[in-house]
Amino acid sequence: MSASSVGATDQLATPPAGPAPMVAEARSGRWGDLWRAVGRSKKAVVGVLILLFFTVLAVFPGQIAPYSPTAKIFPPALGPSSQHWLGTTNVGEDIFSQLIWGTRLSLVIALAVGAVATLLAVLVGVSAGYLGGATDGFLSLVTDVILVLPIFPLIIVIAAYEKNAGLLTLIVVLGVLGWSYGARQLRSQTLSLRRRDFLESARVRGERRSYVILHEILPTMTSLIVATFLGSAVYAVLTAAGLQFIGLGDPSSQSWGTMLYWAQSNEALIAGMPLWAIAPGVCVALLGAAFALLNYAFDEISSPALRVRKLDRARLPSVEPSSEPAEPVSVEEGTILKVEELTVAYATDGGPVVAVDHVDLELARGEFLAIVGESGCGKSTLLYAIARLLGAPMAGEIVGGRVLFQGRDLVLLEEKQLRAVRWRDLSVVMQSAMNALNPVLTVAEQMRDACRAHSDWSNAEIEVRSREVLRLVSIDPVHLHSYPHQLSGGMRQRAMIAMALLFTPELIIMDEPTSALDVVAQRSLMMQIKELQEELGFAVIFVTHDMSLVSHFSDRLLVMYAGQVAELSQTSELFDRPLHPYSQGLLGAFPSIRGPKVRLTGIPGSPPNLANPPRGCRFAPRCPSAEPRCTAGEIPLYPVNGSLVRCVLVEDAS
Amino acid sequence: MLVGLTTILAFVLGTMIGLVGAWRRGGLMDSAMPPIFVITSAFPYFWIAGIAIWLFSLKLNWLPHGGGYDPIDTPAWTWHFAHDAFVHAILPALTILVTAIGGWILTMRNNTISVLTEDYVRMARAKGLRPWRIMWTYAGRNAILPNLAGFAMSLGFVVAGAILVEYVFNYPGVGYYFLDAVTNQDYPLMQGLFLLITVAVLTAILAADVATAFLDPRTRDMR
Numbered sequence: 001m002s003a004s005s006v007g008a009t010d011q012l013a014t015p016p017a018g019p020a021p022m023v024a025e026a027r028s029g030r031w032g033d034l035w036r037a038v039g040r041s042k043k044a045v046v047g048v049l050i051l052l053f054f055t056v057l058a059v060f061p062g063q064i065a066p067y068s069p070t071a072k073i074f075p076p077a078l079g080p081s082s083q084h085w086l087g088t089t090n091v092g093e094d095i096f097s098q099l100i101w102g103t104r105l106s107l108v109i110a111l112a113v114g115a116v117a118t119l120l121a122v123l124v125g126v127s128a129g130y131l132g133g134a135t136d137g138f139l140s141l142v143t144d145v146i147l148v149l150p151i152f153p154l155i156i157v158i159a160a161y162e163k164n165a166g167l168l169t170l171i172v173v174l175g176v177l178g179w180s181y182g183a184r185q186l187r188s189q190t191l192s193l194r195r196r197d198f199l200e201s202a203r204v205r206g207e208r209r210s211y212v213i214l215h216e217i218l219p220t221m222t223s224l225i226v227a228t229f230l231g232s233a234v235y236a237v238l239t240a241a242g243l244q245f246i247g248l249g250d251p252s253s254q255s256w257g258t259m260l261y262w263a264q265s266n267e268a269l270i271a272g273m274p275l276w277a278i279a280p281g282v283c284v285a286l287l288g289a290a291f292a293l294l295n296y297a298f299d300e301i302s303s304p305a306l307r308v309r310k311l312d313r314a315r316l317p318s319v320e321p322s323s324e325p326a327e328p329v330s331v332e333e334g335t336i337l338k339v340e341e342l343t344v345a346y347a348t349d350g351g352p353v354v355a356v357d358h359v360d361l362e363l364a365r366g367e368f369l370a371i372v373g374e375s376g377c378g379k380s381t382l383l384y385a386i387a388r389l390l391g392a393p394m395a396g397e398i399v400g401g402r403v404l405f406q407g408r409d410l411v412l413l414e415e416k417q418l419r420a421v422r423w424r425d426l427s428v429v430m431q432s433a434m435n436a437l438n439p440v441l442t443v444a445e446q447m448r449d450a451c452r453a454h455s456d457w458s459n460a461e462i463e464v465r466s467r468e469v470l471r472l473v474s475i476d477p478v479h480l481h482s483y484p485h486q487l488s489g490g491m492r493q494r495a496m497i498a499m500a501l502l503f504t505p506e507l508i509i510m511d512e513p514t515s516a517l518d519v520v521a522q523r524s525l526m527m528q529i530k531e532l533q534e535e536l537g538f539a540v541i542f543v544t545h546d547m548s549l550v551s552h553f554s555d556r557l558l559v560m561y562a563g564q565v566a567e568l569s570q571t572s573e574l575f576d577r578p579l580h581p582y583s584q585g586l587l588g589a590f591p592s593i594r595g596p597k598v599r600l601t602g603i604p605g606s607p608p609n610l611a612n613p614p615r616g617c618r619f620a621p622r623c624p625s626a627e628p629r630c631t632a633g634e635i636p637l638y639p640v641n642g643s644l645v646r647c648v649l650v651e652d653a654s
Numbered sequence: 655m656l657v658g659l660t661t662i663l664a665f666v667l668g669t670m671i672g673l674v675g676a677w678r679r680g681g682l683m684d685s686a687m688p689p690i691f692v693i694t695s696a697f698p699y700f701w702i703a704g705i706a707i708w709l710f711s712l713k714l715n716w717l718p719h720g721g722g723y724d725p726i727d728t729p730a731w732t733w734h735f736a737h738d739a740f741v742h743a744i745l746p747a748l749t750i751l752v753t754a755i756g757g758w759i760l761t762m763r764n765n766t767i768s769v770l771t772e773d774y775v776r777m778a779r780a781k782g783l784r785p786w787r788i789m790w791t792y793a794g795r796n797a798i799l800p801n802l803a804g805f806a807m808s809l810g811f812v813v814a815g816a817i818l819v820e821y822v823f824n825y826p827g828v829g830y831y832f833l834d835a836v837t838n839q840d841y842p843l844m845q846g847l848f849l850l851i852t853v854a855v856l857t858a859i860l861a862a863d864v865a866t867a868f869l870d871p872r873t874r875d876m877r
Contacts, residue, residue, distance in 0.1 A: 043688075043689060043692070148806075148809070148855055148856070148859065150813045150848065150851045150852060150855065151814070152813055152814030152817060153813065153814075153832055153847075153851065156817070156832075157844070160837070234696060238696070239814070241698050241701075242698060242700060242814065242818050245700055245701075246700075246817075246818065246821055246833065260701065260704075264704065264822075274708065277701075277704055277705075277708075278705065281697070281698060281701035281704070281705070284697075284698050284701065285693070285696050285697040285698065285701070286696075288696030288697070289693040289696035291696070292692045292693070292696045293689070293692055293693075296688065296692050296760070299764065384776075387780060389776055389779055389780055415785075418782070419782040419783075419784070420782070421782070422779075422781060422782030423780065423781045423782045424782070427780065427781075428777065428780040430776070430777060432773065435773035435774060436773040436774050436776075436777045437774060437777070438778070438791070438792050438796070439870070439871075439872060440795050440796060440869060440870055440871060440872075441791065442871075449778070449781065449787065450781040450782075450783070453782050453783045453784065453787075454782060483871045485871070485872050499781075
């Protein structure tokens, strides 16, 4: 009835935010998890409480209501008093009692219509999405037609000519006309589930369709089904009240809508019985709001991005104050970036998690530094912390340390001051150009945005410069006015690098810029980056999980593990003599082209949970040469022949 | 007319408020908005209408309580009549606005929040663009796309709201005549109005599609 009953569930259907976490959450634990999540959400608790309250009223109206709702035995049009809390109607009925008796019908309609509409939506939506083909075509068509039909006028017409049919007809009509929106969402969700591995595997196992739908698809869509139910319940409450209000349906029935109808036709507001009209409306709104609140809470549960988490600094293991602004910043000649004790924490439901732990690094002008490590070791977080790109909505925060760049501490700069540094002096190339280029703007427009923000070039100058940088990365400038989706993956990635070169910055930060490409394209892109770097002289920090990729390109290599620097040394040195057992493990995980044939070992186990890192050396639980002293206390970085290694085994050598 | 304009106004305003609210994540506006609008959008249109009449025209006597214009006036192209019609339209329009806007704010807020986690928004920050530019061109323009689809789909609800609001205000609009036709069993009028409503809904869907094609180049290429 109102736009929101459409709107509130919308989030669930948009693929980027919803499905992935939702599916994961729903599959593990299903109802149990859902209940715990509901318990944590204030909105959901309020919604449940209101519903419980109305349920009690609906089940025991005789015990709760002081009088009979139809007894016309009191003086008419009384104001509120201790005997009649809400006064009486113009024919002497107790309004409060009517209200309580009316609960039953409204609640029954809400639940029944919700159930009918949800059942139809699941039936149509899931079969359309799962069966596909002509069935999908037909069912989608039906859904869309019903969706745009002017439903409410239809209901009015039906209700007007079925005056005597009563409750059941109302429920069926509302249910039959109200399922289409949910069906649409369930269909798109089913479509996106269809290609998931667990469904494929069920199909390969030879399970029957009905089994796959009942045991694999429906449980994963619990959240969406619940949302459909709640959405149609809101719609039912409001629509039913609306129909009763205009006098359709049975005017002698006990419901809030009917009360409103009588109040309106007796001009209760003018005749000095305002509570007669106000109270039932408030009840309708409360019931509707209870369903809507629950619906909204489910939305938040299924897409965690909607919740705001605050970083609880008090719970950080160790907090050191950031450097004072007054402190003089001295950096050696030739060093363009100096990171000191940089620490980044994420706020999670279980308290803060330190993802980057006291990292130090230095970068010389024109140097190529590669940062490697497994997924989740904090390398991307470190990168974005350096570029000051953390913060809402990612909820990562720099909690300590300094990032000295061009004689200034970036950590202390205001967003406005940062804007001046960004792109002119420090640009960023992201992992997936598909996601990092704005899909609704052409490459030229996105370049122009950057140019406008940092220069006073004319449009013609911007055009010339844009063509120039595209040529630098070997893209034909005819593609300048293309949209990102019109370019191939390799071209998008190159276009993004071109964009990063617009102002020939001193430092370009690259977050796995080649990982979305095939091996041949990766090579050629790396060669190109290296050539450009030698030609233009910018420094590069290059994050990757593929050590072999950077072996020929980087000057130095930083191996990260569990948020800390594990080893930092010259690339060739590290490849020839890896000192940290973790570096040795990483090197053992891919084949050497020239060396003798050896069995690939890899590293057993997985990185530790950073919410609760192991004591002492974080790699010790997976380390083949761990000793008791490894877990005794914090391991410092030991300098060995110009390298830095966080391992007690090298202590003896240094 | 009245309902159509108000709906568009509610959509535009709601979308903007939702965008700005989501942009200032965690701010006062953002934390207060969702619960308030979840509740206001659950209020029945017609009930808000009744309360509005009671408060603004009966108690405060600021605005007329019903009809499309003063009965002593005759419709004509004069300033006086235009003013009269405008004054009579304020309350019904406000009613629709208040109840409809919540839904748009909430959906836009949710869309924006999911768009804000996209890499291209982070990239726009990295480029050092002004927040205003990022908000509109990078976050807003992408977040509004699912909302446009929702706009087309919500029109059925708009019609429903219109009927009830016009009924309460005795406002001479399509919905009012429709109810009249149903009670008097005037079939030709009913048919005509159904046609009118359907055409209006289809036109709006077409407009939403055109807007989507204008804002999203990806839909333009799919031939």
